[in-house]
Amino acid sequence: MAKPLLHVDQVAKQYTRGIIDKRVTFSLAADFTIDGPAVVGVMGPNGSGKTTLFELITGSNLPTSGRVLVEGQDIHQVKTRERDRLAIHYHQSYQVRSFQKSKPNFMLDHAASDSPRIHLFDEPQFNTQDGYIGFMLDFFKKLRREGKLVFLCLHPNEPYHIDILRESCEQFIYVQKGVVTQAPDFETLVEDERVRAYLGALAPA
Numbered sequence: 001m002a003k004p005l006l007h008v009d010q011v012a013k014q015y016t017r018g019i020i021d022k023r024v025t026f027s028l029a030a031d032f033t034i035d036g037p038a039v040v041g042v043m044g045p046n047g048s049g050k051t052t053l054f055e056l057i058t059g060s061n062l063p064t065s066g067r068v069l070v071e072g073q074d075i076h077q078v079k080t081r082e083r084d085r086l087a088i089h090y091h092q093s094y095q096v097r098s099f100q101k102s103k104p105n106f107m108l109d110h111a112a113s114d115s116p117r118i119h120l121f122d123e124p125q126f127n128t129q130d131g132y133i134g135f136m137l138d139f140f141k142k143l144r145r146e147g148k149l150v151f152l153c154l155h156p157n158e159p160y161h162i163d164i165l166r167e168s169c170e171q172f173i174y175v176q177k178g179v180v181t182q183a184p185d186f187e188t189l190v191e192d193e194r195v196r197a198y199l200g201a202l203a204p205a
Contacts, residue, residue, distance in 0.1 A: 004033045005071055005149050007072075009069060011065070011067065011068060012027065012063060013028045013049075013056060028052050028053060028056075031180075034149060039140050040149070040152070041153075041173070042152065042154075043195070048178065049177075050153050050175045057075070057087055057089075058086075058088060059076050071113070073109070077109050078109050079110060079111070080105055080108070085114055086113055086116065087116060089120045090121050091122040120150075120153070122153050126154075126164070137164070140168060151173075156202055161202075171183065171184050174189060174195055176198070
């Protein structure tokens with residue numbers, strides 16, 4: 001049986017303040033599986049943990065607990081210079097962020113893939129005036145046809161953003177206050193009252 005393309009296995013990340021009397025300032029919890037190639041929409045309020053989730057998936061941020069498995073390989077046990085062969089994070093300026101590791105690179109494994117299996121696009125700057133949207137949407141479809149998993153994170157503030165998510169994404173992830181929820185389709189996603197409140201006037205009637 002083929003291993004899931006991505007398994008976020010009971011991953012938790014906690015940020016704390018203080019040395020002796022540590023206090024948790026933010027926590028994220030995620031546990032979900034995506035079996036094969038897909039375009040996945042990601043939404044949630046600012047500061048909810050979306051970028052942290054992406055950083056955990058790509059191995060640039062160490063989890064407090066849990067594992068991120070890309071086709072069965074724990075990305076946090078892969079040599080840092082090879083992690084982008086499994087998953088790559090594009091963040092607005094389209095620069096890959098630095099990687100964190102828990103032990104020296106010589107003790108880590110080689111990546112099982114030569115090119116990224118997972119592509120995470122973190123709030124790309126779509127502009128209706130320059131033709132960029134069509135190019136990017138075609139690129140997402142191309143990656144999907146090639147057997148890749150694409151995450152598209154958008155913070156909708158225009159009706160066409162909703163159209164992009166509805167028409168381009170097969171399933172969805174919603175993140176709010178560090179809680180990650182998976183939805184199989186757009187209709188199921190917007191049944192969630194938290195999502196409707198987040199979308200406000202953009203929520204479908």
